[in-house]
Amino acid sequence: MDTHKPLTGGLNQAQGRHYTFASRMAxxxxxxxxxxxKVTTNPEIISFAGGLPNPALIDVEGIRKAAAAxxxxxxxxxxxxxxxxxxxxxRQYIADRYKKRLGLSISPDEILITNxxxxxxxxxGKVFIDAGDHVSLERPGYLGAxxxxxxxxxxxxxxxxxxxxxxPGMLAHVLDTWPVRLFYGVPNSQNPSGITYTGRRRREVAxxxxxxxxxxxxxxxxxxxxxxxxxxxxMREFLPDQTVITGSFSKILAPGMRLxxxxxxxxxxxxxxxxKQASDLHSNYLSQRIAYEYLTxxxxxxxxxxxxxxxxxxxxxMIQVITExxxxxxxxxxxxxxxxxxxxLPEGCSSMVVFEKALEKNVxxxxxxxxxxxxxxxxxxxxxxxxxxxxxIITGIGRLAKVIRGLCAISPCKxxxxxx
Amino acid sequence: MDTHKPLTGGLNQAQGRHYTFASRMAxxxxxxxxxxxKVTTNPEIISFAGGLPNPALIDVEGIRKAAAAxxxxxxxxxxxxxxxxxxxxxRQYIADRYKKRLGLSISPDEILITNxxxxxxxxxGKVFIDAGDHVSLERPGYLGAxxxxxxxxxxxxxxxxxxxxxxPGMLAHVLDTWPVRLFYGVPNSQNPSGITYTGRRRREVAxxxxxxxxxxxxxxxxxxxxxxxxxxxxMREFLPDQTVITGSFSKILAPGMRLxxxxxxxxxxxxxxxxKQASDLHSNYLSQRIAYEYLTxxxxxxxxxxxxxxxxxxxxxMIQVITExxxxxxxxxxxxxxxxxxxxLPEGCSSMVVFEKALEKNVxxxxxxxxxxxxxxxxxxxxxxxxxxxxxIITGIGRLAKVIRGLCAISPCKxxxxxx
Numbered sequence: 125m126d127t128h129k130p131l132t133g134g135l136n137q138a139q140g141r142h143y144t145f146a147s148r149m150a151x152x153x154x155x156x157x158x159x160x161x162k163v164t165t166n167p168e169i170i171s172f173a174g175g176l177p178n179p180a181l182i183d184v185e186g187i188r189k190a191a192a193a194x195x196x197x198x199x200x201x202x203x204x205x206x207x208x209x210x211x212x213x214x215r216q217y218i219a220d221r222y223k224k225r226l227g228l229s230i231s232p233d234e235i236l237i238t239n240x241x242x243x244x245x246x247x248x249g250k251v252f253i254d255a256g257d258h259v260s261l262e263r264p265g266y267l268g269a270x271x272x273x274x275x276x277x278x279x280x281x282x283x284x285x286x287x288x289x290x291x292p293g294m295l296a297h298v299l300d301t302w303p304v305r306l307f308y309g310v311p312n313s314q315n316p317s318g319i320t321y322t323g324r325r326r327r328e329v330a331x332x333x334x335x336x337x338x339x340x341x342x343x344x345x346x347x348x349x350x351x352x353x354x355x356x357x358x359m360r361e362f363l364p365d366q367t368v369i370t371g372s373f374s375k376i377l378a379p380g381m382r383l384x385x386x387x388x389x390x391x392x393x394x395x396x397x398x399x400k401q402a403s404d405l406h407s408n409y410l411s412q413r414i415a416y417e418y419l420t421x422x423x424x425x426x427x428x429x430x431x432x433x434x435x436x437x438x439x440x441x442m443i444q445v446i447t448e449x450x451x452x453x454x455x456x457x458x459x460x461x462x463x464x465x466x467x468x469l470p471e472g473c474s475s476m477v478v479f480e481k482a483l484e485k486n487v488x489x490x491x492x493x494x495x496x497x498x499x500x501x502x503x504x505x506x507x508x509x510x511x512x513x514x515x516x517i518i519t520g521i522g523r524l525a526k527v528i529r530g531l532c533a534i535s536p537c538k539x540x541x542x543x544x
Numbered sequence: 545m546d547t548h549k550p551l552t553g554g555l556n557q558a559q560g561r562h563y564t565f566a567s568r569m570a571x572x573x574x575x576x577x578x579x580x581x582k583v584t585t586n587p588e589i590i591s592f593a594g595g596l597p598n599p600a601l602i603d604v605e606g607i608r609k610a611a612a613a614x615x616x617x618x619x620x621x622x623x624x625x626x627x628x629x630x631x632x633x634x635r636q637y638i639a640d641r642y643k644k645r646l647g648l649s650i651s652p653d654e655i656l657i658t659n660x661x662x663x664x665x666x667x668x669g670k671v672f673i674d675a676g677d678h679v680s681l682e683r684p685g686y687l688g689a690x691x692x693x694x695x696x697x698x699x700x701x702x703x704x705x706x707x708x709x710x711x712p713g714m715l716a717h718v719l720d721t722w723p724v725r726l727f728y729g730v731p732n733s734q735n736p737s738g739i740t741y742t743g744r745r746r747r748e749v750a751x752x753x754x755x756x757x758x759x760x761x762x763x764x765x766x767x768x769x770x771x772x773x774x775x776x777x778x779m780r781e782f783l784p785d786q787t788v789i790t791g792s793f794s795k796i797l798a799p800g801m802r803l804x805x806x807x808x809x810x811x812x813x814x815x816x817x818x819x820k821q822a823s824d825l826h827s828n829y830l831s832q833r834i835a836y837e838y839l840t841x842x843x844x845x846x847x848x849x850x851x852x853x854x855x856x857x858x859x860x861x862m863i864q865v866i867t868e869x870x871x872x873x874x875x876x877x878x879x880x881x882x883x884x885x886x887x888x889l890p891e892g893c894s895s896m897v898v899f900e901k902a903l904e905k906n907v908x909x910x911x912x913x914x915x916x917x918x919x920x921x922x923x924x925x926x927x928x929x930x931x932x933x934x935x936x937i938i939t940g941i942g943r944l945a946k947v948i949r950g951l952c953a954i955s956p957c958k959x960x961x962x963x964x
Contacts, residue, residue, distance in 0.1 A: 143759065145815050146674045146696070152818055176625055184619030191611045199604030203798035205596055239659050239802075243824040250695055254566045255675070271822040275670055276566070339563065378623035380829035382659075395565050398572055402691040404663040408828040409800035 148255075152274040153267075153494065160479075160490060170520035172507040173488040175315065175463060178438075179511075181431050182378050183422065190417035191410075198413070206409040208401045210237025210385070214416040218371065218385055225347075226358050234387055236396055237407045241345055241384030244370035245272035248306070248341060250399040251392070253278045258302040262290055264466075264495035264504070266315045266343065269308050280497045283307070285317060287457065289325030296332045306339040306368075311359060313346035313462025316495045316506040320460050323356060330362030338366070345372045348428055351436035352460035365389060373415055375463075376428050381411040435463065441514040442507065442521055449525035451532045463510035466492070469503040473531055478505060481527045487520045568675075572694040573687075573914065580899075580910060590940035592927040593908040595735065595883060598858075599931075601851050602798050603842065610837035611830075618833070626829040628821045630657025630805070634836040638791065638805055645767075646778050654807055656816055657827045661765055661804030664790035665692035668726070668761055670819040671812070673698045678722040682710055684886075684915035684924065686735045686763065689728050698725075700917045705737060707877065709745030716752045726759040726788075731779060733766040733882025736915050736926040740880050743776060750782030758786070765792045768848055771856035772880035785809060793835055795883075796848050801831040855883065858929040861937045869945035871952045883930035886912070889923040893951055898925060901947045907940045 160173050194202050209215065215232035222228040238244050245268065253259060253276035261269060263282030270280070281298045284291045290309060298304060309329075311321040321329070333340055342359045350356075360367040369387040377383070388396055400406070418424075439458075442465060446456055453470040469475060475491040482489050492504030509517065580593050614622050629635065635652035642648040658664050665688065673679060673696035681689060683702030690700070701718045704711045710729060718724060729749075731741040741749070753760055762779045770776075780787040789807040797803070808816055820826070838844075859878075862885060866876055873890040889895060895911040902909050912924030929937065 143672070143757070143812060146670065146672055146677070148674070149671060149815050149818065152822060179620040179624050182620055182623045184615065184623060187623060188612070188615040188619060191615060192608070195604065195608040195611060199608060200599040200602055203602045203604060203607060203800040204599050205794075205799040239824040239828070242822075246823045250566065251569060252563070252566055254568070257566070268822075268825070271818075275819065275822050337563070374625075378830075379625040380623040382824065382826070382828045392563060395569050398569065398691075399695065402572060402662075402688075402695050403666045403823070404659040404802065405688070406802070408659070408802045408831055410798075411828055411830060 148275050148277050151277055152271060160488065166486075169483070169486045169488050170512065170516045170523075171488040172509070172512065172520060172524075173490040174511060175508055176511040177375055177379060177463070178431075178434060181434055183418075183427055186418055186422045186427075187378060187414060190414045190421060193421075194410070194413040194417050202410050202413040204409070206406050206412075208236070208397050208406045210235070210407055211409065211412040211416060214412050214419075215385070217416060217419055222358075222387075225355070226361070228358055228360055230387055233390060234393055236386050236388075236393060236400060237412055238384045238386055238400070239404065239407050240374060240379070240382040241343065241370045241372035242268050242272065243403070244384055244386040245269050245308075245343075246275070247386065247396050247399045247403065248368060249273050249276040250403070251395045252305050252339070258304045259306055259308065260295070260298050260304045260338070261308040262310070262314065263498070264316055264492060264501055265308070265497065266310055267494050269343065270495075270497055273308070278305075282496070282498055285314065285319055287319060289319070289321030290329060292325070292328040292332055295329060299332065299336045299338055304336070304338045306341050307333065308341040308343065309359075310343045310345070312344055312356060313349060313459050313464075315345070315462065316464055316490075316492060317466040318457040318459025318462055318464045319466070320350075320353065320356060323354075326357065326359060327362060330359060333363055333366060340367045342367055342369045344369055345375060346462035347371075348376050349432060349435060349463070350461035351432035351439070360387070368392065376424070376431065377415060377418065381415060382408060383411055383415055432461075435461075435510050438509040438512065438514060438517060439465070441517045442509045445518055445521040445525070449522060449529075451529055453532055454528060463508055465507045465509060467505040467507060469505070469528065470532060471503055473503050473528075475503055475505045477531060478524075478527055481531065482524050485523045485527065487523045487527075489524060568695050568697050571697055572691060580908065586906075589903070589906045589908050590932065590936045590943075591908040592929070592932065592940060592944075593910040594931060595928055596931040597795055597799060597851075597883070598854060601854055603838075603847055606838055606842045606847075607798060607834060610834045610841065613841075614830070614833040614837050622830050622833040624829070626826050626832075628656070628817050628826045630655070630827055631829065631832040631836060634832050634839075635805070637836060637839055642778075642807075645775070646781070648778055648780055650807055653810055654813055656806050656808075656813060656820060657832055658804045658806055658820070659824065659827050660794060660799070660802040661763065661790045661792035662688050662692065663823070664804055664806040665689050665728075665763075666695070667806065667816050667819045667823065668788060669693050669696040670823070671815045672725050672759070678724045679726055679728065680715070680718050680724045680758070681728040682730070682734065683918070684736055684912060684921055685728070685917065686730055687914050689763065690915075690917055693728070702916070702918055703727075705734065705739055707739060709739070709741030710749055712745070712748040712752055715749060719752065719756045719758055724756070724758045726761050727753065728761040728763065729779075730763045730765070732764055732770060732776060733879050733884075735765070735882065736884055736910075736912060737886040738877040738879025738882055738884045739886070740770075740773065740776060743774075746777060746779060747782060750779060753783055753786060760787045762787055762789045764789055765795060766882035767791075768796050769852060769855060769883070770881035771852035771859070780807070788812065796844070796851065797835060797838065801835060802828060803831055803835055852881075855881075855930050858932065858934060858937060859885070861934045862927065862929045862941055865938055865941040865945070869942060869949075871949055873952055874948060883928055885927045885929060887925040887927060889925070889948065890952060891923055893923045893948075895923055895925045897951060898944075898947055901951065902944050905943045905947065907943045907947075909944060
């Protein structure tokens, strides 16, 4: 009898049995965000902690019409089982949009519809990561990716993310030292930092990676929400065989429909299809059909322009209050898109203390440490600007500034120079 | 440098790079059903190969009304991100229905909404199965479970499924010999066999399992589609701390909405929530809200009665043609619910040959071997009766009977006695 691993943790007399979980569960961080959001449900709290799109910018009426149309015209079909890859016309639409927006030639065969882009990360983990495999990602890195990949028990190698992109020297060193299966990055308006890689940095990263067999996982959840700068090329342009792109309708259409997609070469897609089928057969077909109906009947470009304008104003407002009211020792990013600003407090200032003090003043912020898999980041904060009105931003960031000023005044550390 | 595993399979000059996939991918069977369904899309083919509910029995009008209502009344909320566990009133509804139908006391905290019940199997695999762990299941066993669990690389121990349930002696032997983490079974109208465990067999299985720390994973996708017999108790009645139930709206509401759920004790649920969040954040919220609106406004019991009546008629029709036209050497199950009849040809008769010959006559059937993880079952077939009209059943099973009679006549094997 195989007894190398105990089957149970022993019986608990009062509550019955205890089961031992797969070892991957011990390696997967509980979502700190999830825990934090629980304490911020009080409607009096102004929250910059979450990562929600502004619900006022969801085109409810357009989606309602699209839902009515597909259920009226083709109800029996849209409610039946469907294909694992997803609705072909929707995949063709996504392919056409890549051509139009970014000049990328992608076949619908290289696209699979997922249950939100978070599921892409799970599928990529399933397909590529054996326990002990090497995975690299930005530092700070997107928490959802850390969680998803952790379930496949890799060894993580973080690469410092500067204001212009990942450190190419550090990336080269990591890829030289370890057989890294994939590098995960968010080149456009990263979560959590808001940073967009410059064109130069993209080319440098690509040139480092080209010499290796490491895949670039390009999470492009925010590429359409670029309101402040040049549209940057996809990493696929530089690494055509080596890039897997993940995309999302959550930020441009509606998160509740849970629709994302993954773009990968046919060889990789073959494995992704098997993993997707084993995971949940296929994505919500009703939502796929509603999305396609919406995208072909409504002016999505006009809708995205509205979101961009609103988020730009919200970002401008938040940056203005930060610039005026935060101590000079605090640095922050100026994102050209997306939903987040990244705050770095003076060294030694604890963002957990800021979180607690701010909560006492009914303001919720997100401490940055969960975005660091190797510790660190204890003096960082993520602020979401997409889901607060300018009025709330002015009030909330004002209160936060007072908290930070109070703490920085008594902070033992010396002030560092601002990066912006 | 860690080189115990090659990072790539080498470069392919013509087509670019080849990537090495996680070892789990090599252990996961491609869906044979998927491959077969590809050849059966010709509309002239009468297909008993799939596992689709009858689309004529989807209440499109009721769902259309429910969708219109939630999008009109609460559009901004139903299209926003939501909680990982799922919509609380829907979970409460499911809990109440367990109380009413089966007398089970389940708290909504013990229920999580999934992307179809297939996702429950992926989450259970994530939470409980380390590579090399021992997993037991029925023989034949549900292909979707074999696929989902295979991704977590267990060692499978099949237990023969008799007409009254799994062989208790064999189950006891397997659980005695190995530290089996979970036993997966479909006690009601199993897929693929149509078999329902008798009450006595349920108690015997429970009494074997009670002495162990093995979980019973009770897949109850078909419990509501019981048209021919007594409603059987859930395994949770006998093994309250040891049972995880998976449920589905696909068979009673609509598969395209991809809504299922998992029932587990709070301790287990805590891990399932983490796995679900890492997998896809949460299930489609729009669909959850539509389902809840439907379930509380429409008469779901009346709707389920209609489905039962229709499926009973389709089963009766199929059984009648089989009884009249199949050779006596062929045995078959008489399911009291669900969607499938299981055919056993005389030993030595190949169901792959039947599949090929039947396809020449525009009839598609599903060979049973993919339901056997240890080989075997090469003389078995699964027939779906839920998705064909009586007219098609009469024509299609008639043609199939001819094929089987022709093959049995030339078969070298001696006839075995019928089991029904």
